[in-house]
Amino acid sequence: MIKKKPTTPGQRGKIILKNSFHYFRNFKKLKINIKKSPGRNNQGKITVRHKSKGVKKKYRKIDFLREKKYIYGCIKSIEYDPYRNCNISLVSYLDGEYRYIIHLYGLNINDFIINSPKNHPKIGNSMLIKNIPIGIKVCCVELVPGKGAKILRSAGCYALVYSKDMKFTYLKMKNGSLKKINNNCNAVVGCVDNSDFYLVKLGKAGTNIRKGIRPTVRGVAMNPVDHPHGGGEGKTTSKRHPVSYKGKLTKGLKTSKK
Structure with a gap:
């Protein structure tokens, strides 16, 4: 975490995270262009408030399905993703294929992971949630079997495996609530990285505008x-x-x- 010196008005109070990214190689097949909408229709009228195009960025294809089973993968790089508040990892599987996954806390370069229905509950491994021991932290959890991870994908997110029965596994979320998940859903062992993201302070409105977020005006300052x-x-x-x-x-x- 770096607190900027107030050399300019925009730097005053600005706090950024110090991330040491390790880039391995640029894979164009894993990055696609997404058509951006500035929140206006074909007449130029605003239909979605507080939206603009922002700067150019490419979407990284993330492997939320973890469908490559029984093949070991090696973590090759830790990269920044402009569409997420967490970092991503590039995985090189032993059959020569490369894929992006959500980076987890404690996962380092040259670590190995594997995806299978039942294996050792090591950080980064994907397995059926019914085979994960009680008390283990999990993230990137499916809601419907085979549909890919839908919850617990943001920076610092995790849940604890609380209890199990014949059909469902109960996860204890960070807010204390219990969530019921089908036993045949996949989950990843570990906690999503970049948990200090909530400490970031942008410093000026221009940072948000580059993200594609326009200013928000208070309702009491408007006309009836x-x-x-x-x-x-x-x-x-x-x-x-x-x-x-x-x-x-x-x-x-x-x-x-x-």
Whole structure:
């Protein structure tokens, strides 16, 4: 973690992470261009707020399926991914194929990993969640067998294998809740790297604009036609519970389905 010296106004309070990336080789087949949408339609009107194109970047194909079974892979490099808050690793399998995976805490260059339904619960190994011992940290977990990892993929994410029964395995999440996962779903042993990402401070608005995120204006600073909180003489607060510009409650409203 590096705290910048305030040599310019944009550097004041700026905090970045010091990552020592190790690049092995550039694989163009593992990187694709994604057509970017600036949040406007064919008439140039804004249809999605707070969105712009940002700088050019290529999407890295990540192997969330871990479908290469019973073949050892060697970690060749640790790289930056512009589409994620975690780092990625380049894996060279013994049959000559290269793939990207989510980088895990404690996984180093020249370490070996393997994907199989049942194997040793070593960091980086992928296996069926029913075969992982209780109390082990897991990440990159599938929700439907064979569909690829869907949860616990962000920086610093992990869950503990809490208990098991005949059909399901229960994971204890970071917030204390229990999540029920099918026993035939795959999971990766370990914790996602870059857990200090939450400490980053951008320093200036230009950093967000380069990411493709435009400024967000407060609702109370708008006119009544633009936002339910808008209007009023001088500085006033809205006389209602906080809502979005569409009128939906933004605090305390449950959005997840049971």
